[in-house]
Amino acid sequence: xTDHDDPFREARARCPILLAQHQGETIPMILRHKDVRRAxxxxxxxxSDAPRRVPIPSEEAVRxxxxxxxxxxxxxxKDYRKLVEPFFLRPKDPEVETRIHALIxxxxxxxxxxxxxxxxxxxSIPLQSRALTYLLNVDEKEADLWISWGxxxxxxxxxKSKGPFMEKYCQKMFEAxxxxxxxxxxxxxxxxxxxxRKLSMEEKLGYANIAFAGGRxxxxxxxxxxxKYFAENPKALDCIREHPEMVNTxxxxxxxxxxxxxxxxxxxxxxxxxxxxxxxxxxxxxxTWSSANRDPExxxxxxxxxxxxxxxxxxxxxxxxxNCLGQHHARAIMRALIQKTAEKVDRIEVxxxxxxxxxxxxxxxxxxxEILRAKFSRREGNP
Amino acid sequence: MPKVTFxxxxxxxxxxxxxxxxxxxxxxxxxxxxxxxxxxxxxSCSTCHIYISPDWQDKVGDPEELExxxxxxxxxxxxxxxxxxxxxVTEALxxxxxxxxxxx
Numbered sequence: 001x002t003d004h005d006d007p008f009r010e011a012r013a014r015c016p017i018l019l020a021q022h023q024g025e026t027i028p029m030i031l032r033h034k035d036v037r038r039a040x041x042x043x044x045x046x047x048s049d050a051p052r053r054v055p056i057p058s059e060e061a062v063r064x065x066x067x068x069x070x071x072x073x074x075x076x077x078k079d080y081r082k083l084v085e086p087f088f089l090r091p092k093d094p095e096v097e098t099r100i101h102a103l104i105x106x107x108x109x110x111x112x113x114x115x116x117x118x119x120x121x122x123x124s125i126p127l128q129s130r131a132l133t134y135l136l137n138v139d140e141k142e143a144d145l146w147i148s149w150g151x152x153x154x155x156x157x158x159x160k161s162k163g164p165f166m167e168k169y170c171q172k173m174f175e176a177x178x179x180x181x182x183x184x185x186x187x188x189x190x191x192x193x194x195x196x197r198k199l200s201m202e203e204k205l206g207y208a209n210i211a212f213a214g215g216r217x218x219x220x221x222x223x224x225x226x227x228k229y230f231a232e233n234p235k236a237l238d239c240i241r242e243h244p245e246m247v248n249t250x251x252x253x254x255x256x257x258x259x260x261x262x263x264x265x266x267x268x269x270x271x272x273x274x275x276x277x278x279x280x281x282x283x284x285x286x287x288t289w290s291s292a293n294r295d296p297e298x299x300x301x302x303x304x305x306x307x308x309x310x311x312x313x314x315x316x317x318x319x320x321x322x323n324c325l326g327q328h329h330a331r332a333i334m335r336a337l338i339q340k341t342a343e344k345v346d347r348i349e350v351x352x353x354x355x356x357x358x359x360x361x362x363x364x365x366x367x368x369x370e371i372l373r374a375k376f377s378r379r380e381g382n383p
Numbered sequence: 384m385p386k387v388t389f390x391x392x393x394x395x396x397x398x399x400x401x402x403x404x405x406x407x408x409x410x411x412x413x414x415x416x417x418x419x420x421x422x423x424x425x426x427s428c429s430t431c432h433i434y435i436s437p438d439w440q441d442k443v444g445d446p447e448e449l450e451x452x453x454x455x456x457x458x459x460x461x462x463x464x465x466x467x468x469x470x471x472v473t474e475a476l477x478x479x480x481x482x483x484x485x486x487x
Contacts, residue, residue: 037456248423298449311426311449311469319456321487323428327421335423 004355005257006303007363008291016275020286021361023057028277029263029286033295033315035275036287039266040319046266046285048322049073056265056286062154062163065202067210070322076195077321083192083199084207087185088325090135091332099134100332103127104340111376112344116351119224119372120151127333128219135329136185136211138173145169151356151370152217163213170208174201185211215326221260221356221368222330223337229254229305230341231348231374239307240342250307251334256293256314257305260367262358263288264318289315290365346379385477389415389433392485406467406481407431417483424468426450429457431467432484439479443470459484 003009011018012031020029030036039046051066052059066072069080090096107127111117129143149162170186177186189204199207230237240246263286268279279285293314294302317324324330351373358365384401389410391397402409410418410431422428426449435443440463446454450469454460464484472479 034452041456249425252422252425252427298452310424311447312422313426313449313453315427317428331421331423 004357004364004366006291006294007365008288009294012291012295017277018288018362019277020363025284027056027265027284027286028274028279029288029291030274031288031291031295033292033298033313036289036292036315037319039285040287040315040322043073043321045268045272046287047073047269048077048266049269050265050267050284053267053284054265056263056284058265059154059163062161063209063213064167065206065209067214068203068206069325070210070214071206074321079195081321081325083189083194084185084211084325087135087137087188089328090137091329096134097332097336100131101336101340103130104333104336105344108340108344108376111374112378114376116373116375119227119374120220120369121371123227124220124223125151127223127337128216131219131329131333132212132215135326137182138184138186146212149212149216151220151368153213166212167205167209170205170212171201173208174204210325214324215329217368218260218326219330219333222254222258222334224369224372225258226254226334226337227341227348227374228350228353228369228372229258230345231350233305234347236305236307237342237345240338243308244339244342246307247335247339249310249312250338251331252312252314253305253307253309254334254338255316255330256299256309256312257303258368259290259293259314259316262290262365262367287318289318344379344382345376347377349375349377351375385472385474385479387472387476388480389413389418390480390482391416392483402472404472406433406465406470406472408468409472410467410483415483417486418467420468422468426453426466426469429453429466429487432457432459433465433467434461434482434484435463435465435470436480436482437463439476439481442475443479457484458487 008031016032016035017028030039048054048071051071054071069077072080107123129146133140133143153162153166173186178190181187265284267284270281272279274285296302317327354371355366356368356370358367387399387402389397397415399409399413407420411420419430421430450466454464
């Protein structure tokens with residue numbers, strides 16, 4: 001473990017919050033597990049009714065729409081969320097699960113055949129983009145374009161946000177689905193009724209925005225880091241093979257430790273005391289999931305990977321009513337990835353790596369990799 | 384094999400005659416409505432929240448600290464609440480009756 005894996009260790013032991021500078025804004029970061037869960041449940045004091053300001057850093061410069069249902073408070077939140085829930089439950093459908101397994105088989109076979117593979121661009125980005133077509137029930141060919149959006153739609157390596165392209169693309173998809181409706185996500189939102197009325201284009205784009213942006217870098221980094229872990233710990237693959245029942249607990253442990261999303265914001269509607277710090281009305285706090293997931297008060301040996309950790313009350317998918325809609329998708333993908341890698345792969349040797357660091361004024365945190373070149377070798381006896 | 388009865392929130396009873404595993408695993412294997420066990424049984428998601436029939440509370444026992452912490456945040460928590468993933472069904476629990484808690 002390096003300090004970049006848990007940059008909040010000292011601050012969390014010292015104080016419940018870290019007052020951190022984020023692009024000129026002072027944001028108290030709530031660091032401890034119990035405090036983060038409590039704040040996530042308290043919608044009155046810590047509101048999500050803040051278009052484009054729930055993520056930290058804020059996304060005011062990179063998107064024009066409010067994300068639904070993330071940036072909405074109760075009571076409307078529930079009605080917004082239930083409109084898209086059926087799509088986000090699709091990964092539990094055995095047919096969708098079978099497609100995810102087949103996709104991972106194909107990607108692993110290609111990686112094994114290749115002289116070397118950049119896990120980020122040749123494996124995790126195609127995995128995320130193609131699997132998303134299964135979730136949204138659209139033609140898999142659409143993924144070819146999505147793959148070109150890179151690791152993070154709003155901030156990929158070339159520094160140019162793909163946000164405007166994505167918004168235009170989604171608008172076209174809604175318009176096309178209006179003319180020729182199908183069983184896909186875009187058609188479903190065109191037909192959906194919210195509290196007795198149709199959704200506006202702004203609302204539909206807000207749903208699409210989070211479906212594309214929210215589940216992107218998170219899935220990509222988690223998949224990459226799981227493969228990196230197996231590269232460094234080949235015995236873990238033996239362990240999964242010997243104890244296939246560990247696939248689920250291993251996935252949860254990887255979610256806990258490799259959470260790409262450092263934190264998410266909430267806005268205080270009125271002046272609020274947050275662990276001794278006064279937050280002015282309209283200012284933000286951070287629910288620092290990544291710190292809470294390493295709180296030694298809750299997790300014994302918090303920086304150790306324990307493939308069979310149980311209980312493991314991590315909050316990698318958030319907590320409370322805003323918990324991650326894509327969690328079933330993430331679980332289906334990572335469980336399949338762990339299982340298939342154990343079945344097919346003998347060793348992964350890292351050739352070169354470029355970690356992706358989130359560098360802020362008060363901390364630097366490793367969120368994933370920009371590039372991770374590796375050589376995969378096939379397990380003997382596995383065709 | 385122990386027998387376990389789940390009472391769903393719609394009042395329907397699901398009786399499992401040959402219960403093996405945790406209450407969450409038994410419920411999901413037998414399609415008990417309202418128990419989804421999303422996190423696979425690590426006490427992270429609370430989607431296997433149940434109420435133990437008062438007659439059985441002593442035999443089932445109390446939650447451990449981490450389970451209790453998670454339950455404490457659940458708005459539907461009652462004194463006989465448990466997370467199904469943390470209750471392993473043994474022969475001693477033959478005849479157990481539990482109610483599925485409503486969704487938060």
